[in-house]
Amino acid sequence: MDSKLTIVVIEEDRDRAIAIVEALKESGNHDVHVVGPIAGLARKIAAYSPDVVLIDIDNPTRDILEELTLASGPLERPVAMFVSGAAGGLAQAAVEAGVSAYVVDGLQPERLKPVMDTAIARFRMVRQMRTELAETRRALEERKVIDRAKGLLMKAKGIDEDAAYALLRKTAMDQGRRVAEVAEALVTASGLLR
Structure with missing residues (x-):
C-alpha cells in the first residue's frame, strides 16, 4: 500500500x-x-x-x-x-x-492499515485466480472447437488427425489468424451447410 x-x-x-x-x-x-x-x-x-x-x-x-x-x-x-x-x-x-x-x-483505527493491506492482497490473489480460470475455460472451449473442426476436415477430406490440424494451422498462418478462429469459422460454415 x-x-x-x-x-x-x-x-x-x-x-x-x-x-x-x-x-x-x-x-x-x-x-x-x-x-x-x-x-x-x-x-x-x-x-x-x-x-x-x-x-x-x-x-x-x-x-x-x-x-x-x-x-x-x-x-x-x-x-x-x-x-x-x-x-x-x-x-x-x-x-x-x-x-x-x-x-x-x-x-479500530490501529488495525486499519493491516486490514486494508490484507484486503488488497486477497483481492489481487482472487482476481488472478479468476483470470487464470477464465483463460483455462477459453482454452478448453477453443480446444473443443479445434477438435470439432479437425473431425469435419477428416471426414470431408479423408485425412488423418495430424493432417487435419496441419491444414488448420497452415490456413491460419496464411490468413494471419489464430487456429481457433479458423476452426470456429469452419464449424460455423459447416453448420450453415447442413
Missing part, C-alpha cells in the same frame, strides 16, 4: 468517519471520501472510482449486506467490511459476495 490510493469509506456516524479518515491519512497520503447515507450508494461509489472501499456498519442484515456488496463492486476492487458483532453467519455470505476482508468487533 505504498502508492496513493483513492479510498471510499462508508460510514453514517460523523465522529467515526472523522476518526477513520484521520487514521487513513496517518497511514499514507490517500485520497479519502466518506459516504454517509446508504441511499444511492452504487452511484456515489462509482463517482469516486475508488481503489478500495471500507464499510463500517454496526449490525448488518443480509439485505443490507447484499446492497452494500453490490454497490461497492467487490469484483472490481478490494472491499473491507467492519462489523460490530458476529452478525449470525453473515461472514460467509460477505466473503461469497466478494468482500476481501470481514472484520468483527468494528473498525
Whole structure:
C-alpha cells in the first residue's frame, strides 16, 4: 500500500468517519471520501472510482449486506467490511459476495492499515485466480472447437488427425489468424451447410 490510493469509506456516524479518515491519512497520503447515507450508494461509489472501499456498519442484515456488496463492486476492487458483532453467519455470505476482508468487533483505527493491506492482497490473489480460470475455460472451449473442426476436415477430406490440424494451422498462418478462429469459422460454415 505504498502508492496513493483513492479510498471510499462508508460510514453514517460523523465522529467515526472523522476518526477513520484521520487514521487513513496517518497511514499514507490517500485520497479519502466518506459516504454517509446508504441511499444511492452504487452511484456515489462509482463517482469516486475508488481503489478500495471500507464499510463500517454496526449490525448488518443480509439485505443490507447484499446492497452494500453490490454497490461497492467487490469484483472490481478490494472491499473491507467492519462489523460490530458476529452478525449470525453473515461472514460467509460477505466473503461469497466478494468482500476481501470481514472484520468483527468494528473498525479500530490501529488495525486499519493491516486490514486494508490484507484486503488488497486477497483481492489481487482472487482476481488472478479468476483470470487464470477464465483463460483455462477459453482454452478448453477453443480446444473443443479445434477438435470439432479437425473431425469435419477428416471426414470431408479423408485425412488423418495430424493432417487435419496441419491444414488448420497452415490456413491460419496464411490468413494471419489464430487456429481457433479458423476452426470456429469452419464449424460455423459447416453448420450453415447442413
